[in-house]
Amino acid sequence: MDDGVSPAGIDIRAFGDWLALREPGLHGAGPLRATLLTGGLSNLTYRIDGAARPLVLRRPPLGHVLSTAHDMGREFRVQSALHGTRVPVPQPYLLAPDPHGDAGVGAEFYLMEYIDGEILDSTAKNARWAAHELHEVSIALVRTLARLHAVDPESVGLGDFGRAEGFLARQLRRWATQYEGNRFRELPDLDRLLELLGAGLPETRWSSIVHGDYRLDNALVQRGPGGPRIAAVLDWEMATLGDSLTDLGLLGLYWDLGEVVGEAAVGRTSVDHAAGYPAFEELLDAYAQCRDIRVPELGWYLGFAAAKLAIILEGIQFRYDQGETVGEGFDRVGEIVPLLAASGIRRLEGVRS
Numbered sequence: 001m002d003d004g005v006s007p008a009g010i011d012i013r014a015f016g017d018w019l020a021l022r023e024p025g026l027h028g029a030g031p032l033r034a035t036l037l038t039g040g041l042s043n044l045t046y047r048i049d050g051a052a053r054p055l056v057l058r059r060p061p062l063g064h065v066l067s068t069a070h071d072m073g074r075e076f077r078v079q080s081a082l083h084g085t086r087v088p089v090p091q092p093y094l095l096a097p098d099p100h101g102d103a104g105v106g107a108e109f110y111l112m113e114y115i116d117g118e119i120l121d122s123t124a125k126n127a128r129w130a131a132h133e134l135h136e137v138s139i140a141l142v143r144t145l146a147r148l149h150a151v152d153p154e155s156v157g158l159g160d161f162g163r164a165e166g167f168l169a170r171q172l173r174r175w176a177t178q179y180e181g182n183r184f185r186e187l188p189d190l191d192r193l194l195e196l197l198g199a200g201l202p203e204t205r206w207s208s209i210v211h212g213d214y215r216l217d218n219a220l221v222q223r224g225p226g227g228p229r230i231a232a233v234l235d236w237e238m239a240t241l242g243d244s245l246t247d248l249g250l251l252g253l254y255w256d257l258g259e260v261v262g263e264a265a266v267g268r269t270s271v272d273h274a275a276g277y278p279a280f281e282e283l284l285d286a287y288a289q290c291r292d293i294r295v296p297e298l299g300w301y302l303g304f305a306a307a308k309l310a311i312i313l314e315g316i317q318f319r320y321d322q323g324e325t326v327g328e329g330f331d332r333v334g335e336i337v338p339l340l341a342a343s344g345i346r347r348l349e350g351v352r353s
Contacts, residue, residue: 007036014104028052054114072108078239081156117220117231120270131276142283146290149208162241164207182315189341204243212238214247215254249301255280260343306344
């Protein structure tokens with residue numbers, strides 16, 4: 001039953017009226033209901049029920065949107081290009097601007113297919129899976145990343161999706177600019193980390209489509225006849241063309257994030273080696289085998305990943321403090337920013353020692 005209650009960021013009645021006119025085949029009989037889904041620390045994701053089929057709606061956060069960030073059109077384009085390849089993504093349905101709120105959103109948004117599956121984003125969820133299943137999920141995750149990096153951008157219409165040349169230098173400038181836009185306190189370790197990264201830029205060896213936020217809790221996992229599989233890779237807001245190893249560096253950071261955040265309530269992941277997840281080195285071996293390459297030392301890329309995540313979380317903390325975003329746990333994400341910065345410095349110093 002439609003009780004008229006809408007989660008923050010969408011007026012479900014207005015959206016239902018808009019969808020009935022724009023795409024009556026998707027709307028179905030209605031009435032529609034919206035639920036804010038958990039997981040994801042920037043763009044807002046809603047499940048829409050009551051339509052012809054379950055839908056997912058993605059929109060930007062509720063304020064303080066920096067230029068080049070939260071580009072719905074970019075997400076929609078890359079998922080449209082990859083749908084039907086060996087990289088599993090939800091089917092995108094439509095992209096719409098809504099500057100005046102006619103669709104009940106008030107920002108550009110897109111609709112896509114809802115896919116059943118589980119997001120392994122906490123250690124509590126490991127209980128439903130056997131140790132060998134979690135191991136298989138882990139290997140499937142990194143093999144999916146290898147398949148993404150093997151996609152020829154030109155062949156899927158993404159040849160102009162970014163510029164691989166000079167990618168790392170541009171990324172550092174971009175994240176430093178975003179950091180300055182959200183700066184509200186002194187973080188000397190983060191400042192130092194950015195300096196070290198700038199002084200030690202590696203030469204790019206492999207360029208490809210990069211996800212930009214590749215980690216276990218940005219994937220939907222399903223059980224199937226052949227065992228666990230990655231049903232869909234989600235959250236493509238940072239995708240571009242660039243250095244393939246940046247995705248591996250970020251995956252490595254998240255894989256061992258528990259060692260960085262310690263007992264902090266935020267920043268925890270499901271990865272628990274005692275539950276069956278393999279060491280990150282085994283993931284690197286599986287990736288290297290799929291790509292038929294030798295993965296080099298990733299110290300710089302792990303340091304860059306730490307800086308990137310620290311800046312993202314600092315921005316989320318800033319928006320939360322301004323009352324401009326919603327979600328559980330956002331009030332404390334700033335706690336792990338100094339921990340990440342210190343970890344990134346250690347990674348870089350380890351490479352130099």
